[in-house]
Structure formats: structure tokens, C-alpha cells
Amino acid sequence: MRMLSAAEAIDMAGIGVGPANLSLAALVHPHSEITAKFFERTGEFQWHPGMMLPSAKLQVHYLKDLVSLVDPSNPFSFLAYLARKKQLLSFINANFDQVLRCEFNQYYRWACSQLPSLQFNSDVRSIEFENGFFMLRGDDWVQPARNLVLGTGQQPSVPACAQSFIGETLFHSSQFMTRQRSLKDKRVVVIGGGQTGAEIIQYLLSDASALPASVTWVSRRWNFCPLDESPFTNELYSPQYSDHFFGLPQHVRQALLAEQKLASDGISQSLLESIYRRIYELKNVLHHACKIQLYPGRELLGISERNHHWSLSMVHGHSQVREELSADTAVLCTGYEYRVPACLEGLESRISRHAGGYVVHDDYSIEWDGPQGSAIYVQSAARSQKGIADPNLGLIPWRCAKIINSVCGHALYDLVEPESLVQWGATEVFDEVTDARFDRLAALANWSSGAW
Ligand SMILES: Cc1cc2nc3c(=O)[nH]c(=O)nc-3n(C[C@H](O)[C@H](O)[C@H](O)COP(=O)(O)OP(=O)(O)OC[C@H]3O[C@@H](n4cnc5c(N)ncnc54)[C@H](O)[C@@H]3O)c2cc1C
Structure with a gap:
């Protein structure tokens, strides 16, 4: 391992390259006075590959891309991507209501290919604070940095009763595309009534020639509720x-x-309509034998393995009646939660905590007992303090511009906002x-x- 000296310290080291730190890399790119590197454990950029269903749509306007909110003239905007790919006019003519998630993934990957500050295959194993610098260590590298930006995203949330059963036929939605085999003629139970559960239901019902024997959709909410996009x-x-x-x-x-x-957590209206229409077609027009069962208002209580199938026990919210469901495959669309990355363990005792989370400042730095000028910034980790937008795409460029302004000590990006409507x-x-x-x-x- 080549040891770097403090003289080689960079201003900003990003841990993880998802959309959040990718936006930061794109916005810092034109400003060579700030030295930055971003470390990603995977070999290439892939945006939630386990949920890259062919028809999955972006749940945000396409102008809420990596940069446009704070600098539409930045070369890494979605429109710049379309123009570079010579598909801007077709995109305009197509007049999409929503863009496919896989198109945004392609856009993100295009941005990655032009940003030399990104380092893939670089798992950050540990971070210590030594001689006034954060020392990031990977398997065979070390990088000193003045400031850290944690962009490690959220992790799958699996109910406690399911954790010991995770495998080929019972898994979290984040593994849907990588785990699932043919589900034709199987009994499939999808647990979770949010957007992810809905996307998987739509996928399962889409191909009439490969339909499961039964598809059961369970939600804890009282109904399959729409996202409020007003x-x-x-x-x-x-x-x-x-x-x-x-x-x-x-x-x-x-x-x-x-x-x-x-x-933030409802199902997009167009997807609800599409699922409802598909169920109508399968039942009333195609008279398909696939049994479709919709079970809102139920909470998963326990799971047991019985003769090569899963027995899922639920409680019905209003009546408190217990129900049992049998499944050959169960998909847990039970959301995501923020967890402190393991590489931060060495600094953990120096970081303040309140109500289980970081104590976040206005500029997205967190409270810790290090010296001034050595800040730890967080992305997608401050929902409880910054609001529902925090783990989503919409405000990422604004947050990144705040971080950049804070690191360089003056307003490189003009973030003065007009009065709120x-x-x-x-x-x-x-x-x-x-x-x-x-x-x-x-x-x-x-x-x-x-x-x-
Ligand atoms: C299926 C799905 C669809 C979504 N669709 C939308 C949408 O349409 N609109 C919207 O607004 N929001 C959406 N979201 C929410 C949010 O925008 C995404 O979760 C987004 O990916 C968050 O970006 P991020 O960069 O914070 O984290 P992530 O995308 O999770 O990226 C974190 C990265 O950090 C890396 N990493 C972690 N630890 C280390 C380490 N120690 N060393 C190196 N690398 C590390 C990981 O490998 C990963 O690549 C969606 C979420 C999901 C799960």
C-alpha cells in the first residue's frame, strides 16, 4: 500500500457514488479550486439494480436531475445528456409524462463516464481522524481528506420475523431482479403497499404467458393509497x-x-390505474386462472417454513382477526432505513446523537468533536431534521450546493431563494x-x- 502524505489531502472525500454524491461530483467538477474524490465499492454505477424493472418510472420530474436545480448550465444536466446523445428532439416529441428509471440510470452512467473524480471498486473500509485529517482506508489504498461527505444511501429494512429466512424464495424487494426465477404457476405474496410493492405487482401481472398461480398483495395501510403529487x-x-x-x-x-x-410513500396514480386495469383485463376479459388477492389493512406477524412453502401469519388491523397465507415465494417490499456506515466505526464515539440520528446543521454537516474546518457532511440521512424530501432526488443538487459553499467558505452557488409561495x-x-x-x-x- 502506498502511503499518502498529508500534503496529498483533498478538500472533500465522498463515500459512495449514488445519485447524491454523483450530483456533488458534477457540481464540484467546474470548480477546480476544490479537490475532491468519490469512492464507490461497486465496479460500476448501477441505480438500485435489484429494482430496475423494465417499466419502472421516475417519481420525480426529469429536470430534477443531477444539477439543474442550482445550475442548468452545468454540462451534466439531463438535457445536456439528451443533446449529446442526439435524442433531445425525439424526447421532446415523445412528450413523456414520466421518464423510465432505466433512462435515468443511463444518464447517470453517462455522467459517471466523464467525471475523473469517481473511483469505483473502492470500498471504504475504515475512516480515522489522524493529525488533522480524515484518513480513508480501502483494501490497498489510503486517502487523507479535510472533509467527508457520507453518501452511502439507505439500506433495505427487513421485518425482524423475516430476517432468518432470507434466501432464494423469500427476499427483500431490493433483490427482486437478481433473486427471482420464473414465478409461473407459483403462489406469490407481495408484502408492502407502497410504490415498490405496486411496481412488483404490475411486473408479476404483465406477461399473461408467465403468470403465477396466485398473486397476493398485502399492505399494512387500510388501502392501496395514491402518492399525493398535487x-x-x-x-x-x-x-x-x-x-x-x-x-x-x-x-x-x-x-x-x-x-x-x-x-412521499404513496403509489403513483398512473401505476394504480394501470394495475387496476390489468386486474380487470385478467379477470373479466382474458378469464385467466391466476388468482389475484388484495389484502390491505394487514400486518405481517410471523413466518414459518412448512413443507417447501412459507406460511405467513397476519393480523387484520380493524378486526384483529389472525390470517394465514401460503406462499411459494414472498417478496418483502418493506422499505429502507438509514444506517450509519460500518466504516465510520472509528469515529462513532466522537459523533453526537439525538433521538437515534445525527445532529445535523443547516449546511448538512453533523455535530462531532473534531476541529473547525474538518466537517462530516451527510446526504440522504437527515429526513427527521430536513423533511420528507431528504432521501429523494428532488433537492439533491440544492443540498450538494450547500455542502460545496460550506466547504469553500463562500457562496460558490447562489442559494438565495425567493419568498416561499x-x-x-x-x-x-x-x-x-x-x-x-x-x-x-x-x-x-x-x-x-x-x-x-
Ligand atoms: C427502487 C428505488 C427507486 C427510487 N426512485 C426514486 C424516484 O423515482 N425519485 C426519487 O426522488 N427518489 C427515488 N428513490 C429514492 C432515492 O432517490 C434513491 O434511493 C437514491 O438512490 C438515493 O441516492 P444516494 O446517493 O443517497 O444513495 P444510493 O443510491 O443508495 O447510493 C449509495 C452508494 O454508496 C455505496 N457505498 C455504501 N457504503 C460504501 C462504502 N463503505 N464504500 C464505498 N461505497 C459505499 C453503495 O454501493 C451505493 O452505490 C428511489 C429509491 C429506490 C430504492
Whole structure:
């Protein structure tokens, strides 16, 4: 291993290359005064490959790409990609309501191919703070850096009762495309009534010649609920709302997150319509034998293995009646959660914690006991403090521009926002809110704190 000296320290070391740190790399690229490198454990960029279903659509406007929100003239915009590929006019004429996720993956990969600061096959194994620098260590390399940006994303959340059974026929949705074999004539149970569960249901029902014997869709929510994509709800995905949310007391933020659940975790309207129509066709027009069962309002309680199949026990929310389902294959669409990356273990005792999360500052640096000028920034890890937009794509460029401004100490990107369309603020409004309302919101927060 070649040991690097402190003189070779870079300004910014990014851990992980998903859309978040890729945006950071794209936005820092034109500014050679900031030295940056980004380390990714996989051999190439792939955006959630286990869920890259052929018809999966982006759940955000395509202009919410890597850079446009803060600098549409940056060469790594989605429009620049389309122009470079000579497909801009066709794209305009196609007039898509939603872009395929695999097209955005291709766009991301195109950006990767031109950013020399990205280093793939570079798993960051440990990070220590030595002699005033973060020392990142991989298998056969070491890199000193003045600042860190954690972009390691969220990890699959698997219910405790399922953890010991994960394998070929019972798995989390993040492994759907890599694990699943032919499910023709099998009994398939999909657990989780969010967008991911819906995408898998649509996929399972799409090919009439390969349909399972039965498809059962279980959701903890009382129905298969739509994503709220109305314009005022979309304001929750604005810098102004994120700033406002950040200034609220923690218990209010927690309650609001529960109230805003369907603004981030519902199913897109077009997908719900497509699934409903497909079920209609299979039942009433094609008279297909595939048994389709829709079970909302149920919570998974336990799993057992019985004679080469799974027995899934549920409780029906309103009646508390117990039900058993048999499955040859069960897919857990039970969401994602943030976990502190293992490579941070060496710094863990120096990092402040509040309510299980980092203590995040306005510029996305977190509180730790290191010296000034040595910051640890976090991406997609501050939902409880910055709002529902935080783990999604929409505000990534704005967050990255904030991080860049913070690292270089002046406003390289102009982030002065116009006045918010909606007046979220006004402390007196909160003074008037009764404790009873907070209690109700807090109860809601407890009930729906799981991602599914
Ligand atoms: C299936 C799916 C579809 C989604 N679709 C949308 C959508 O349409 N719109 C939207 O707004 N949001 C969407 N999201 C939410 C969010 O935008 C994505 O999860 C997004 O990928 C988050 O980006 P990220 O860079 O924070 O993390 P990730 O994309 O998870 O990237 C993290 C990267 O860090 C790497 N890594 C981790 N640890 C290390 C280490 N120690 N060393 C080196 N590398 C490491 C990982 O290999 C990974 O490549 C979707 C999420 C999922 C799961």
C-alpha cells in the first residue's frame, strides 16, 4: 500500500457514488479550486439494480436531475445528456409524462463516464481522524481528506420475523431482479403497499404467458393509497420548506413526517390505474386462472417454513382477526432505513446523537468533536431534521450546493431563494396549536413510523 502524505489531502472525500454524491461530483467538477474524490465499492454505477424493472418510472420530474436545480448550465444536466446523445428532439416529441428509471440510470452512467473524480471498486473500509485529517482506508489504498461527505444511501429494512429466512424464495424487494426465477404457476405474496410493492405487482401481472398461480398483495395501510403529487404538496420538496422544517421543534417535525407520509410513500396514480386495469383485463376479459388477492389493512406477524412453502401469519388491523397465507415465494417490499456506515466505526464515539440520528446543521454537516474546518457532511440521512424530501432526488443538487459553499467558505452557488409561495412559518401559529393536536400527530407518528 502506498502511503499518502498529508500534503496529498483533498478538500472533500465522498463515500459512495449514488445519485447524491454523483450530483456533488458534477457540481464540484467546474470548480477546480476544490479537490475532491468519490469512492464507490461497486465496479460500476448501477441505480438500485435489484429494482430496475423494465417499466419502472421516475417519481420525480426529469429536470430534477443531477444539477439543474442550482445550475442548468452545468454540462451534466439531463438535457445536456439528451443533446449529446442526439435524442433531445425525439424526447421532446415523445412528450413523456414520466421518464423510465432505466433512462435515468443511463444518464447517470453517462455522467459517471466523464467525471475523473469517481473511483469505483473502492470500498471504504475504515475512516480515522489522524493529525488533522480524515484518513480513508480501502483494501490497498489510503486517502487523507479535510472533509467527508457520507453518501452511502439507505439500506433495505427487513421485518425482524423475516430476517432468518432470507434466501432464494423469500427476499427483500431490493433483490427482486437478481433473486427471482420464473414465478409461473407459483403462489406469490407481495408484502408492502407502497410504490415498490405496486411496481412488483404490475411486473408479476404483465406477461399473461408467465403468470403465477396466485398473486397476493398485502399492505399494512387500510388501502392501496395514491402518492399525493398535487402542486401544494410538491412545495414540501422545496428548499424553503426544507429550511422551514429544519427550524421546527423535533416533536413537531416527527408529527409532520407522519402526516406527510403519502406525499412521499404513496403509489403513483398512473401505476394504480394501470394495475387496476390489468386486474380487470385478467379477470373479466382474458378469464385467466391466476388468482389475484388484495389484502390491505394487514400486518405481517410471523413466518414459518412448512413443507417447501412459507406460511405467513397476519393480523387484520380493524378486526384483529389472525390470517394465514401460503406462499411459494414472498417478496418483502418493506422499505429502507438509514444506517450509519460500518466504516465510520472509528469515529462513532466522537459523533453526537439525538433521538437515534445525527445532529445535523443547516449546511448538512453533523455535530462531532473534531476541529473547525474538518466537517462530516451527510446526504440522504437527515429526513427527521430536513423533511420528507431528504432521501429523494428532488433537492439533491440544492443540498450538494450547500455542502460545496460550506466547504469553500463562500457562496460558490447562489442559494438565495425567493419568498416561499406558501407561508409555512409564523411562530404564533404554533403557539396556538393545542397539545391535543400534537398528541394526535404523535400517535399517528408511532402508528406509521415503519416504511411500509
Ligand atoms: C427502487 C428505488 C427507486 C427510487 N426512485 C426514486 C424516484 O423515482 N425519485 C426519487 O426522488 N427518489 C427515488 N428513490 C429514492 C432515492 O432517490 C434513491 O434511493 C437514491 O438512490 C438515493 O441516492 P444516494 O446517493 O443517497 O444513495 P444510493 O443510491 O443508495 O447510493 C449509495 C452508494 O454508496 C455505496 N457505498 C455504501 N457504503 C460504501 C462504502 N463503505 N464504500 C464505498 N461505497 C459505499 C453503495 O454501493 C451505493 O452505490 C428511489 C429509491 C429506490 C430504492
